[in-house]
Amino acid sequence: DTGVSQNPRHKITKRGQNVTFRCDPISEHNRLYWYRQTLGQGPEFLTYFQNEAQLEKSRLLSDRFSAERPKGSFSTLEIQRTEQGDSAMYLCASSLGTGSIRDTEAFFGQGTRLTVV
Amino acid sequence: DAKTTQPTSMDCAEGRAANLPCNHSTISGNEYVYWYRQIHSQGPQYIIHGLKNNETNEMASLIITEDRKSSTLILPHATLRDTAVYYCIVTDSNYQLIWGAGTKLIIKP
Numbered sequence: 001d002t003g004v005s006q007n008p009r010h011k012i013t014k015r016g017q018n019v020t021f022r023c024d025p026i027s028e029h030n031r032l033y034w035y036r037q038t039l040g041q042g043p044e045f046l047t048y049f050q051n052e053a054q055l056e057k058s059r060l061l062s063d064r065f066s067a068e069r070p071k072g073s074f075s076t077l078e079i080q081r082t083e084q085g086d087s088a089m090y091l092c093a094s095s096l097g098t099g100s101i102r103d104t105e106a107f108f109g110q111g112t113r114l115t116v117v
Numbered sequence: 118d119a120k121t122t123q124p125t126s127m128d129c130a131e132g133r134a135a136n137l138p139c140n141h142s143t144i145s146g147n148e149y150v151y152w153y154r155q156i157h158s159q160g161p162q163y164i165i166h167g168l169k170n171n172e173t174n175e176m177a178s179l180i181i182t183e184d185r186k187s188s189t190l191i192l193p194h195a196t197l198r199d200t201a202v203y204y205c206i207v208t209d210s211n212y213q214l215i216w217g218a219g220t221k222l223i224i225k226p
Contacts, residue, residue: 002160042204042216043161056213091160106214108160 002026006092006109013082013116020078021112023092031097032075033106034067036060037089049075050097082116089113120144120207126221135192137220139205142186149208150181152190154201155219161204164190195224 005024013019025032030051035043046065047057051072061067064082069075079086090113093106122140129135141150151166165172165179167188172179178191192199204219 002162004160040218042218044216045213048213093160105163105166106161108162110158110160 002107002109004092004094004107004109006090006112008112009110010113011115013114015082015084015116017082018078018080019082019114020076021090021092021114023075023077023094023109025074025092025094026107027073029094029096029107030072031095032069033093033095034075034077035091035093037091037111038087043091046077079114082114084116087114087116120148120215121205121217123203123205123217123220125218126223128223128225129192129195131197131224131226132194135195135199135222135224137190137192137203137205137222138187139189140187141205141207144185144207150179150185150188151206151208151214152177152179153204153206153214154199155204156198156201164203195222197224197226200224 003026007022011019033048034046036046037043045058046061047067049069052069064080067077089111091108091111093108095106120141120143149166149168152164153161155161164176165174167179167181181188200223202219202221204216206214
């Protein structure tokens with residue numbers, strides 16, 4: 001257990017439905033990341049937060065995707081009008097994020113596996 | 118795009134040292150090399166990172182060539198639980214990790 005918690009672990013949804021995932025990072029970690037991973041590939045960066053500020057978004061993050069970290073603690077990732085191509089593992093990670101390279105070790109959650117049918 | 122090249126898969130006998138190579142010929146002077154691994158159905162796990170000096174911790178050793186264009190992760194006494202996908206990653210200027218497809222390491226009894 002890395003201390004990063006993701007819920008739910010699995011989600012099956014029908015195409016066109018909205019889904020929301022939650023990530024609870026390690027409590028003292030300022031930086032929080034979202035990644036997407038498909039079978040046989042490494043994680044693909046989606047977005048990250050420094051405290052409550054969303055500092056970077058990948059071009060992979062279409063307008064159907066939105067992420068929030070309202071109080072700089074937990075984060076949610078919402079996908080609207082899901083498509084079959086959204087089926088993937090969604091990973092959350094956190095790090096101290098003080099700006100020093102020594103603090104960039106990221107701790108990952110177990111992920112949420114989304115299946116869109 | 119990932120800045121590293123790794124073999125797709127490797128085998129190693131249990132109890133032997135597993136040596137995982139990685140090429141990063143375009144690495145720049147201030148970019149670090151990170152290694153993570155991912156055991157099936159789990160999130161990635163940090164192993165080690167380095168800039169230009171060799172590094173060792175309780176999990177592994179990282180050997181970086183003098184020109185920094187390649188590195189080797191060494192698991193000194195591989196066990197069956199070390200079977201995983203191992204990712205060699207070079208950070209970008211924002212310290213973001215850019216992931217490739219990794220090496221699938223299979224430890225055989």
